[in-house]
Amino acid sequence: RIDLSAVVSKYIGESEKNLAQIFAAAEESSVVLLFDEADSLFGKRSEVKDSRDRYANLEVSYLLQRMEAYHGLSILTTNFKEAIDSAFERRLRFVVEFPFPDTAQRLEMWQRVFPKKAPTEGLDFKKLANLAVTGANIRNIALNGAFLASAAGEAIQMKHLLQAAFRECKKEGRATLGTRNWVVDSQQNGRNDLREI
Numbered sequence: 001r002i003d004l005s006a007v008v009s010k011y012i013g014e015s016e017k018n019l020a021q022i023f024a025a026a027e028e029s030s031v032v033l034l035f036d037e038a039d040s041l042f043g044k045r046s047e048v049k050d051s052r053d054r055y056a057n058l059e060v061s062y063l064l065q066r067m068e069a070y071h072g073l074s075i076l077t078t079n080f081k082e083a084i085d086s087a088f089e090r091r092l093r094f095v096v097e098f099p100f101p102d103t104a105q106r107l108e109m110w111q112r113v114f115p116k117k118a119p120t121e122g123l124d125f126k127k128l129a130n131l132a133v134t135g136a137n138i139r140n141i142a143l144n145g146a147f148l149a150s151a152a153g154e155a156i157q158m159k160h161l162l163q164a165a166f167r168e169c170k171k172e173g174r175a176t177l178g179t180r181n182w183v184v185d186s187q188q189n190g191r192n193d194l195r196e197i
Contacts (some may be wrong), residue, residue, distance in 0.1 A: 034072040113142040121155035
């Protein structure tokens with residue numbers, strides 16, 4: 001996994017030097033390169049307005065050359081495919097998209113998210129599956145709900161998961177979880193929460 005903070009440098013030429021070292025080491029040891037959040041490194045080239053733009057475009061061009069010359073396996077992940085330079089996309093052999101999960105897929109994720117020994121009480125996975133969230137959101141909601149339940153000295157219940165879902169919604173800047181069945185309720189017990197309508 002490539003640590004982007006260790007690759008990108010504000011000093012001219014340093015990013016390219018770091019990338020050269022990474023690709024050389026990868027070629028020697030035949031490893032898979034994983035570029036997580038690839039859009040930050042493989043971003044679109046822009047119109048040159050000043051020297052910084054020209055340098056940023058040179059970085060992208062250099063990376064494009066290195067990727068093309070690399071004979072190993074590289075994996076790029078992103079949540080923002082539109083930001084990746086089209087020159088990279090043309091050179092990718094496979095592009096695998098993971099679509100937003102439907103209700104049935106979310107139901108299955110909810111049914112598997114908690115370990116069997118986790119103390120749960122009264123969870124309605126069918127209702128939870130109506131929340132328009134991703135698998136990553138489900139994991140975050142489940143984990144945060146478990147922390148809320150633990151802090152209250154209780155088993156994990158719907159109230160904990162709905163409060164965690166509200167926090168996840170707020171974290172993403174969303175007013176709702178994308179369905180007509182759930183709304184933010186700021187009146188419940190004097191604190192923001194989600195409720196079913």
